[in-house]
Amino acid sequence: xxxxxxxxxxxxxxxxxxxxxxxxxxxxxxxxxxxxxxxxxxxxxxxxxxxxxxxxxxxxxxxxxxxxxxxxxxxxxxxxxxxxxxxxxxxxxxxxxxxxxxxxxxxxxxxxxxxxxxxxxxxxxxxxxxxxxxxxxxxxxxxxxxxxxxxxxxxxxxxxxxxxxxxxxxxxxxxxxxxxxxxxxxxxxxxxxxxxxxxxxxxxxxxxxxxxxxxxxxxxxxxxxxxxxxxxxxxxxxxxxxxxxxxxxxxxxxxxxxxxxxxxxxxxxxxxxxxxxxxxxxxxxxxxxxxxxxxxxxxxxxxxxxxxxxxxxxxxxxxxxxxxxxxxxxxxxxxxxxxxxxxxxxxxxxxxxxxxxxxxxxxxxxxxxxxxxxxxxxxxxxxxxxxxxxxxxxxxxxxxxxxxxxxxxxxxxxxxxxxxxxxxxxxxxxxxxxxxxxxxxxxxxxxxxxxxxxxxxxxxxxxxxxxxxxxxxxxxxx
DNA sequence: TGAAATGTTGGGGCG
DNA sequence: ACGCCCCAACATTTC
Numbered sequence: 229x230x231x232x233x234x235x236x237x238x239x240x241x242x243x244x245x246x247x248x249x250x251x252x253x254x255x256x257x258x259x260x261x262x263x264x265x266x267x268x269x270x271x272x273x274x275x276x277x278x279x280x281x282x283x284x285x286x287x288x289x290x291x292x293x294x295x296x297x298x299x300x301x302x303x304x305x306x307x308x309x310x311x312x313x314x315x316x317x318x319x320x321x322x323x324x325x326x327x328x329x330x331x332x333x334x335x336x337x338x339x340x341x342x343x344x345x346x347x348x349x350x351x352x353x354x355x356x357x358x359x360x361x362x363x364x365x366x367x368x369x370x371x372x373x374x375x376x377x378x379x380x381x382x383x384x385x386x387x388x389x390x391x392x393x394x395x396x397x398x399x400x401x402x403x404x405x406x407x408x409x410x411x412x413x414x415x416x417x418x419x420x421x422x423x424x425x426x427x428x429x430x431x432x433x434x435x436x437x438x439x440x441x442x443x444x445x446x447x448x449x450x451x452x453x454x455x456x457x458x459x460x461x462x463x464x465x466x467x468x469x470x471x472x473x474x475x476x477x478x479x480x481x482x483x484x485x486x487x488x489x490x491x492x493x494x495x496x497x498x499x500x501x502x503x504x505x506x507x508x509x510x511x512x513x514x515x516x517x518x519x520x521x522x523x524x525x526x527x528x529x530x531x532x533x534x535x536x537x538x539x540x541x542x543x544x545x546x547x548x549x550x551x552x553x554x555x556x557x558x559x560x561x562x563x564x565x566x567x568x569x570x571x572x573x574x575x576x577x578x579x580x581x582x583x584x585x586x587x588x589x590x591x592x593x594x595x596x597x598x599x600x601x602x603x604x605x606x607x608x609x610x611x612x613x614x615x616x617x618x619x620x621x622x623x624x625x626x627x628x629x630x631x632x633x634x635x636x637x638x639x640x641x642x643x644x645x646x647x648x649x650x651x652x653x654x655x656x657x658x659x660x661x662x663x664x665x666x667x668x669x670x671x672x673x674x675x676x677x678x679x680x681x682x683x684x685x686x687x688x689x690x691x692x693x694x695x696x697x698x699x700x701x702x703x704x705x706x
Numbered sequence: 707t708g709a710a711a712t713g714t715t716g717g718g719g720c721g
Numbered sequence: 722a723c724g725c726c727c728c729a730a731c732a733t734t735t736c
Contacts, residue, residue, distance in 0.1 A: 450707080572707095573707085576707070580708095615707095624707075624708090625708090625736085626736090627708085627709090627735080627736040628707090628708045628709080628736090629708070629709070629736090630708065630709085631708075631709060631710095634708085634709075635708090691710095694709085694710090694736095698736060701736085702736085
C-alpha cells in the first residue's frame with residue numbers, strides 16, 4: 229500500500245472532503261497533514277483555527293489516525309515528509325486567494341515533475357469560478373445573472389464519503405501549542421463565551437437554524453438584536469463545515485417537508501432561498517477574487533483610484549475601538565472586538581460610516597476586519613468592503629449613505645443591541661438611545677451617560693460628513 | 707440590502 | 722358653501 233499526503237488547509241473535516249475521499253478510494257494509506265506557515269501573527273481567526281484544529285485532531289484520532297502538524301514553508305515541509313515516508317501522492321483541496329493559488333500552482337508543478345501523483349479538488353465552493361461564464365465567455369459582473377446561472381446548473385450537495393476502509397499512516401507531529409496560533413496577550417479571553425469551534429457545534433447550529441429561525445430569516449436576518457442568522461461564517465471559513473453540506477441539509481429538510489403538507493412551508497422555502505442566495509454572495513466573492521485577484525487592494529471601478537480619502541489615524545482608531553459617538557457603530561465595533569464577529573447588517577453600517585462619513589480608505593477597514601474577525605475570509609471581506617464603498621462590481625452606489633441613527637432605529641428598534649454592547653447606554657431612554665446627544669443635561673446625568681464624558685460626543689456631524697463624501701464622489705465621476 | 711430634498715395631494719380649520 | 726392656508730402623508734427625484 230502506497231502513502232499519500234492529504235494536505236488540509238481551510239477544509240478541516242473528513243466529511244464532504246473530496247481530496248481525502250479520493251486518497252482513500254484510490255487505495256492510499258493517508259498521512260493527514262496541516263502546515264502552519266505562520267505568515268500572519270496570531271489574531272482572531274488563528275484563535276479559531278487553534279481550536280478547530282484541536283477538534284479536527286480529535287476526529288482523526290477517534291478514527292484511528294493522528295493529525296500531523298508541522299511548521300514552516302509548505303514546500304520544505306512536504307519535501308521532508310515525502311522523503312522520509314516514501315510518499316507517492318499528494319492530494320489537497322484548492323484555495324482561491326492570490327497567494328494561495330501562487331503557492332499551490334508552483335507546488336503542483338514541482339512535485340509532479342518529481343514524479344509524484346498530485347491531485348487537487350474543490351471542497352470550498354458550490355461552483356468553480358471558471359465554470360460560470362456569460363454568453364460571451366466572460367465572467368459575470370452582476371450578482372443576479374451570475375447566481376441565476378449557478379441555479380440553472382443546479383447546486384451540488386455534499387461530496388461523498390470514502391467507500392473504502394480508511395488506512396492511516398501515523399507520523400510524528402508537533403503539539404498544537406507549538407503552532408503558536410494563540411496570542412500571548414490574551415485579548416481573546418471572551419471568545420469562548422460566544423463560540424465553540426467544533427464541527428459538532430456547527431452542525432448543531434445549522435440544524436437548529438433549519439428547524440426554527442429559517443422561517444423568519446427573510447426579515448430577522450437584518451436584526452442584530454436577535455439571533456436571526458446562521459452564525460456559520462467561522463465554521464465555513466475554517467472548513468469545519470462545508471458549504472455544500474449546507475446545501476445538502478437544505479435539500480434534505482425540503483424533501484422531508486414535501487412528504488408532510490405543512491402550513492408553514494412558504495416561509496420555509498423563502499428562508500431557504502434567502503440563505504442560499506447569501507451563500508451565493510459568498511460564491512460570487514470567491515468568483516470575483518479569482519477573476520480579479522488585484523481587487524484585494526485595488527478598487528474594481530477604475531475611477532475610485534482617484535478618490536480623495538482623508539487619511540486620519542485618530543478617526544480610524546476611534547472607529548476601531550468603538551468610540552465614534554454613534555451607538556450602532558460603536559456597538560458593532562465592540563461586538564467585533566469582544567466576540568470576533570459582527571452581524572452583517574452592522575458590518576454594512578460601520579463600513580459605510582468609516583468610508584463615507586469618516587472618508588477613510590476602505591482598505592483600512594478591510595484590514596481591521598481581517599485582523600479581528602474569526603471568519604476573516606479574504607474573498608467575502610474584500611467584496612463586502614468594495615460593495616459598501618461603491619467601488620466594486622455590482623456594488624451599492626456610493627450615494628447610498630447609511631445614516632447610523634435611522635439604521636439603528638429601524639433595525640434595533642428596542643435599543644437592545646446597542647445597550648448590550650455599549651453599556652454606557654443601559655439607562656438611556658429608548659427615545660434617545662440611538663442619539664444620546666439629544667438628551668438634555670439633566671437626563672444625561674440621570675441616565676449615567678453624560679455625552680462628552682461617559683460616552684463620546686459624535687466624532688463627525690452626519691449631515692456635513694454625508695455632504696463632504698458626496699462632494700468627494702462627484703470629483704471622481706466621469 | 708438609502709436618505710434627503712423636492713413635489714403633490716387632500717383633509718381640516720378658519721374667515 | 723367657498724376659497725385659502727397649513728401641513729401631514731405620500732410620491733418622485735436626486736445624490
